[in-house]
Structure formats: C-alpha cells, structure tokens
Amino acid sequence: MSVNEKRAYQKNTDCSNYRLKLGWGNNLLWSIILISIAVLFIATAPASAGSRYMAGSPELTAYISGTNEVSAGDDLSLAVVIENKGLNEFKFVQSGIVDRDDLPNTAKNLVVRLDNGSAPIVIKSDPQMLGDLKASTSAIATFKCKVTQDAAAGTYTLPVNLSYTYLYQAEQFGTETIQYTYKNENTTFNLQITIKPEVQISVLSVETAHLNVGNEGYLNLTVKNIGYDNGQKAVIKLSRNGQSPVIPTESSVYVGDFPVGATANCRFKVTVSNDAEAKSYPLDVYVDYKNSEGDFVSSDSDTIGVPVGKKVDFNITSSQSQVSPGEKKVIRVAYQNTGGATAYSVQARISAVDPFTSNDDTAFLGTLAPGESRAADFVVSVDKAATVKEYGLDSEVRYRDALDNTVISDPMKVRVQVTPAKSIFDMLTNPLVLCIIAVVVIAGGYFLYRRKITAQ
Numbered sequence: 001m002s003v004n005e006k007r008a009y010q011k012n013t014d015c016s017n018y019r020l021k022l023g024w025g026n027n028l029l030w031s032i033i034l035i036s037i038a039v040l041f042i043a044t045a046p047a048s049a050g051s052r053y054m055a056g057s058p059e060l061t062a063y064i065s066g067t068n069e070v071s072a073g074d075d076l077s078l079a080v081v082i083e084n085k086g087l088n089e090f091k092f093v094q095s096g097i098v099d100r101d102d103l104p105n106t107a108k109n110l111v112v113r114l115d116n117g118s119a120p121i122v123i124k125s126d127p128q129m130l131g132d133l134k135a136s137t138s139a140i141a142t143f144k145c146k147v148t149q150d151a152a153a154g155t156y157t158l159p160v161n162l163s164y165t166y167l168y169q170a171e172q173f174g175t176e177t178i179q180y181t182y183k184n185e186n187t188t189f190n191l192q193i194t195i196k197p198e199v200q201i202s203v204l205s206v207e208t209a210h211l212n213v214g215n216e217g218y219l220n221l222t223v224k225n226i227g228y229d230n231g232q233k234a235v236i237k238l239s240r241n242g243q244s245p246v247i248p249t250e251s252s253v254y255v256g257d258f259p260v261g262a263t264a265n266c267r268f269k270v271t272v273s274n275d276a277e278a279k280s281y282p283l284d285v286y287v288d289y290k291n292s293e294g295d296f297v298s299s300d301s302d303t304i305g306v307p308v309g310k311k312v313d314f315n316i317t318s319s320q321s322q323v324s325p326g327e328k329k330v331i332r333v334a335y336q337n338t339g340g341a342t343a344y345s346v347q348a349r350i351s352a353v354d355p356f357t358s359n360d361d362t363a364f365l366g367t368l369a370p371g372e373s374r375a376a377d378f379v380v381s382v383d384k385a386a387t388v389k390e391y392g393l394d395s396e397v398r399y400r401d402a403l404d405n406t407v408i409s410d411p412m413k414v415r416v417q418v419t420p421a422k423s424i425f426d427m428l429t430n431p432l433v434l435c436i437i438a439v440v441v442i443a444g445g446y447f448l449y450r451r452k453i454t455a456q
Helices: 003-044 424-428 431-455
Strands: 049-056 060-064 075-084 088-095 107-114 121-123 128-133 137-147 154-173 177-195 201-209 216-225 231-240 246-250 252-258 263-272 280-290 296-298 302-307 314-316 321-323 328-337 343-351 356-360 362-368 373-382 390-400 406-408 412-418
Touching (some): 060 154, 075 107, 075 128, 128 137, 201 280, 216 231, 231 263, 246 280, 252 263, 328 343
Antiparallel strands (some): 075 137, 121 137, 154 177, 201 216, 231 280, 246 263, 280 302, 314 328, 343 362, 343 390, 390 412
C-alpha cells in the first residue's frame, strides 16, 4: 500500500469512529430529555375528577301493601311499604373533589314504628329496623296485629313513624379531608285501615235434653247477632270442635233475616260418642248469611260448652244361681239402671253356651228410670256331662233412648254355679225335706187315729 492509500484509509477509519461516538451520545441525550418530560408531566398533571352534590335529601312515603280491609277478630300481618323518591338536584364533577361515601338522598338507619292510634287493633310487633334505603328503592316492614273481637265497623287511622338519618352537608378541606354533617329526621304518615261490617254471634244460653254419653239428644241454643251487619238468609250451624266427642247429627237451622241485635232460638240434634265421660265438651257455632254487598259469607265461630250426662248403663244385682247337671231350671236375674237417663222398652237377653241351652233367653223389663231395677226369668237346661264349676253367661240389655234410638248396653256376666246332682241321702238329710216328711207322717197318723175312733 502506498503512502497516500494509507493516509486515506486512516482518514476513513477516524471518521467512522467519530460517527459512532456521535450516535451514542445522541441516544443518551434523547433518553434524558424524554425522562425529564415524563417526570414534569406527572408532576404537573391535574388530580382525577370527583363529584359533589349541592342539593338533595330523602323523600319517603309509606303505604299498606295489599288490601286494607280487615274483619273483627282477625290476626293479620300488616305489610307497610316504605319508598324513597328522593332526588339529587345538582351534581358537580371537577378535579380536586373527593367522592363522598354517602349520597344526600339516602335514608340511613331507617326505623319504622307502627302505632294503633284510636283503632281497635293491638300491634304485637316492635319497631322494625330496615337499614339504609337508597333513592328509587323500597323496603317492607311487616307488623303482627290483632283486631279486637268486638271492633266496631269503620275506617281508622294507623300512624306510622319513620326515623332516619341523611347526609346534610359534606365540607372538604384540601384534597384529603372531608367533614360530614348528618341530620336526623322523623316523619309520620297516617295509614287508613277499614274494619268491614259483619255479623258476629254470641250464644246467650245452652240447654240440653236427653243428652248422655253414647246417646243422641237435643241441644237448644239462643244466638244473638252482636255484629254490625244485618244478615239475610241466615243459617245457624254447628260444627265439631277438633276431636270433641259431641258430634252434630242435625247441624243447621234456617232463621232468615238476622239483623243487628236480633236473637234466634235454635234446636239441634247431637250425639255423644260411647267413650266420652259425663262433663262439658266444646262445640262450635257459626252463621252463614248474605251480607250487605250481596255475598254469601260465614261468620267467625263461637265456641260453647255442651254438658253431657252419665252414660245409660246397667248392672246385674242378683246373686249367683245354682243348677245341677241334667237339670232344667228357671234362673232369676235382676238388672239395675245405673246410668243417668231413663231407658225405654228395655229387653234383657242371655247367651246360652255349652253346656247350657235355653228356649227362653229374652225377657221384657219395660221402662227403667235411673236407679230402678227389675228381675228377669230365664229357663236354662244343663247338660248331664257338665263340669261342676262356676260359669259366666253373657247378657246384654237392648233399649230405646228418649229420641227412640235403639241402643245396646255393654255385655255383662250372669254367674251360674253348676253343683253336683243331689242323691236320695242328700234329700233325706235336707231339713226342709225332713220337715215335709214329718208333716206327712203326723198327718197320716192323725188320719188313722181319727178313722179308728170313728170305727168304734
């Protein structure tokens, strides 16, 4: 390589190194500039935008959900709807504003209290806590209530009080601190509730006739309309109360017009189950009628106590009868009415079983009043091979009650003792037989003596 070529090569190499150095410096410079701009932008950027409401508050209303018509004596769950219609009127959005935790139109810590005012209603529930109620939402407070049984028909006012807190003012200090001011509010609304006019009954008197355990008898009632509606086409009815042994058999009486304050005398037939006792049992009375609106409805029932007398029952009071194997004999059985009512057309019957037979096993006793007794005679025969021991023959009494119903008593036992057949020796040692023989001997001797005297 010549000297000139070496110089040109060296010159080109130096230029290349210079360009490399200059390019690396430019990159570093631009990097520094970009980082500086980013830091400056972040430092001078405005804060994120927030919102603030200048006016607004909760606007609550209250009303009853469903019908507001009730009846006297009703147990009901009264649902009170609370609705928030509050609006936020002015909203500002700008940087530097910190968002609030609560909105001015939110009702916070809402408590609902229902009072009865002058209404004949008992409020059984405590005030209800519903929490926070936002705008355009609603909540339901349910109260257990009881309408008094004697409540007069009409429209009544139930005051409902709403107690709550809302955001009244929020004052911001700087960009990090907000001071909240809350305001308490109490609002009362008057809810209308209507007690419908209805027929209500009260049973003034209860009388029974021939009503005993196991029998059918009469129930006489005096029923009064103590309600506030005039019943038309009224039918007074009975219904069984749960598992009460008093069961209606003729359960309705038509009384027609049944105005307020009117009374009706009704007679029903009821029966008493056989396993009852002599005491009072419940029975429900109500009335079906056409009300003032032309609808057929039923009144609330009035539960009464029905006195029930002792069961008509019988007992065998005669002593044990005795009979020997192979003998046919009349046995006498005494029956006593130990119940609480008269039994009519009484018939007693025995059931002859081996070793007994009978062609005459039924006896008519007539009428037996309580405590009265009467004897019945039955002809029985005993098999010659009968075992010597005591037997119990089943017996029952069939009779008619005061309403001419046929009734059969519980079974009873007639005690019959089968004794050994008597021998001639037993007969001769019987004092009665000996007396008879002595009388016969004396009479015979006297007859011979008189005959001899007469012959002389």
